[in-house]
Amino acid sequence: MFLLTIRKKFIRELTLIGVVLTALVAVVYHMFIPDRYFLWFPSIPIFFYLFGLFYIAMFSFYYRMGLEKLVMCYLSCKVLKFILSALVLIAYAFFIGHEVVAFMLTYVFFFFAFLIFETRFFLWFEMKLKNSKKVNNEKNTVHSTVSASVDGNNRNVDGAKC
Secondary structure, eight states: OHHHHHHHHHHHHHHHHHHHHHHHHHHHHHHHOGGGOOTTTTHHHHHHHHHHHHHHHHHHHHHHHOGGGHHHHHHHHHHHHHHHHHHHHHHIIIIIOSSHHHHHHHHHHHHHHHHHHHHHHHHHHHHHHHHHHHHHHHHHHHHHTEEEOTTSOEEETTSOBO
């Protein structure tokens, strides 16, 4: 249930940031620099949106495998995103070559915007996870080792006074 809630929140925020950034950049291109607009512009937000969906799917997979593997998931997804981004930029420059500078600047803008979003989101998730662990540990400590007796003396499980 917790993982499903996190996935829904991530996808909702990913969609919102994708739509807002796409609209913002499209308005800038059409209003201020229409001669620099390139036909491949819509592919950039689509790439980052699809990678965000891949990212949350990998996160869900690693979450089920164990919490200690989440850091590896973060790092491997960041490295994979960087490598794929470099390949996309190189492929665009070699094969398409139309408005290469505009494409690269737009791509880098989206790269850093989504990087900041993903990092912020997963830092928030880590804090929430640590807080829930802390609350669970406190509940286990309070309820399992020390119990209050009727006469007000605290006794541990063995019956010795604390």
